[in-house]
Amino acid sequence: MWKRSCSILPSLKHFHFTASHFSCTPVHFEPTTKICIVGSGPAGFYFAQNVLKKAPDVTIDMLEKLPVPFGLVRYGVAPDHPEVKNVINTFEKVATNKNFKFHGNVTLGRDVKFSELRQAYHAVVLTYGCNEDRELGIPGENLSNVISARKFVGWYNGLPEDKDLEVDLSSETVVVLGQGNVAVDVSRILLSPIDSLKVTDITEYSLQALSLSKVKTVYLVGRRGPLQAAFTIKELREMTKLPGVQTLLQKEHFAGTEELIPNLPRARKRLSELLVATSLKEQEGSRYFRPTFVRKPVEILGHSGSGVVQGVKFEINDIDHEKGITRGTGKHEVNECGLVLRSIGYKGSSVDSDISFDSNRGVVVQQEGVYSAGWIHTGPTGVILSTMSDAYDQSNLLVEDINTKKLNVTNSKPGFSAIEKTLISRGIVTVDFDGWKKIDKVEIQRGTAVGKPREKIVDIAEMLRIGGS
Template structure:
């Protein structure tokens, strides 16, 4: 069915008042979700509340749940991670099963899931990087901010992330929340991080870091930044750190402030205040410095004269905004010194299985309000692209839950005939020699992590090796 026809149907039916399932349903609705981040748990939460007798199985690539809440939220933001308590309550419902260490496209196929379940929700997120495609990008220490975040948050594939912090000048490309997160972690006094759940290997590396100056560079101006006021305020309040801005970047900003929507107005007012307080003369080079740089785009990366296979500087193009607020080059360039460059220009999703209807150009699964076709749905960043925060993901995921509920209720997804669900998939995985992780297995991992953390004054010490996770999950490894 074409998306246009789906759009017509769902615009009229998806958001009607909630109805209970009709009496024609004779089997238990079995629904699986691929991925265990916020989009997955919020979708599951809605389905369990609204679809009678539903059984929801969550399949996760890693042995541990929670996706970006575990591996993307900064260690010094524990309040954001409190949502894990809600997800845990959902996971303990007798109607939900967690199956970890299972990869779509490797251990099982989308076709096998669709044959086993009445409906499949894809919610495996965006775990790859966008690259710039610029000369010198392959140099050492031109790295992904996403992988840097994974490194300090304990993502197993990023444990050996090759980053060298034995430099004084760092640059972060991008003006989003992730850019400010990595800048903040680089400039935060190490004692402030010791009581967080940052990984021990990252804590040790950051304790030896020589990074003193971090430039956060964006191609447009103060009115177009994508970060939020909370993250900016934290940067401005960092102890023993000086914020540096170019006052000329704010010449036309102040006159626009009164006409801005309240959230943007408050953010811009704080930016203007930071610019007003920015030192006008020379700054002590030994001080920690956070530079907010506007109207600049990277052109190329040059090697260090001392270490030719590592970045030493970056050429920037100076931009101005056209009438549509697009960044256009002025023809002027400048060079900045930087021994570390972190790209923070966005995440992208991938096609996990050949049967996943993926739009490579846009980097997501085409959908109408989360509906790909009756019986197949998509939630979170895989549906929308990598935009928004946990709250916006919750809203989108609840919408997907309503769409599934509407299809089951109306009969567009036929649940009158029984499907085997995990009975079939579990046997298939067992036959293929896949070691799976249940929720109780995860609780063993969780207990060991918390115990190790308690010993060093942290909320937890994350296990960063998958084999160790699996050993702990069955009670044969770690204390």
């Protein structure tokens, strides 16, 4: 793009000019680099933050399928962990940047095509996370009241797509399959005193259901041994301090670990020591948290008539504690229960057929002009801190590609002006960041009225009425 920059040098009062009175120099302006980020969770916001810091002339449009931002920080973090949500303060600062725009209620693959984003922007960044569940692949997995932990978390956290999930809490026993932090989160929510949940931002409908819950015992079951448990010491310590709850472990699961524990890496050593100490501790309480090891689920058992879950059949494993290798013994046992929560991991998926995607790994494949970060780049592992690190690394690559001309930004791109026309033609109502703040204000007001930080709006139509533009 070429422009003429003409400066008038003398006073204008005599209206007498000569050619020498004008300095006309051709000035070359690089077109503004336009980037689209799809997904408004930690990966998207940290990516935007770093790009805006290192390439301040770039403009960023962030698209989000929900009307509201923040992804798993809003819908994945446990309601009794409000301190984790403090990262939202950082994200809100990013949103105030004049070169950043948020556009909620825009679903890639449905409301706008990936090819349309490629045409409108110099680069497209995919940070939309992993929205599917890994499955066990065993008989009975589709029985009533066998639920993924991801959906259960979405239910109590107010994720619109999970608000109508049917959760039957009339049984005294729950089996959670998996031993990561999410598995411990759902166990803690099930066993927490209802009064402690009343002051969180847990949804009112789930609070009502939990207040009527008959659950007394939660089994947290894993295939491997205590030295391989995937939860962290912070999560375990919270469970050991939960009022009225005993954390019960079988001493035999620790046989053969005594000589190994002192030589473990520090974090693993501390966790293992706490597990052993807890297994020996006298406790009181009428509810029970039972981490159970070396058990492989082979079948979920149900009532033949009603199709409701009745228990889980496990094969008992042998384990080499040092190598973490298990083998089946051929011996089985059954845990009776009325609810099974499957917490064995998330899975990424392609939301548009034009995205280059590795379906085996569940991650986006890099291609020219397309970047990714977070779980859809790395796979579903790690916490917010590791997501931040990946987002910074990948955004540094984008900035480097701009600086080295590897990414062609010399051609003008329309950016959101083109996408907006497309969305309007398709009847899509969007929510900008000011619209989100309106929703935020209403949620806080409703929460304050009942002694909570907020009462999340779970109906998308209501969100759009409040914040739509």
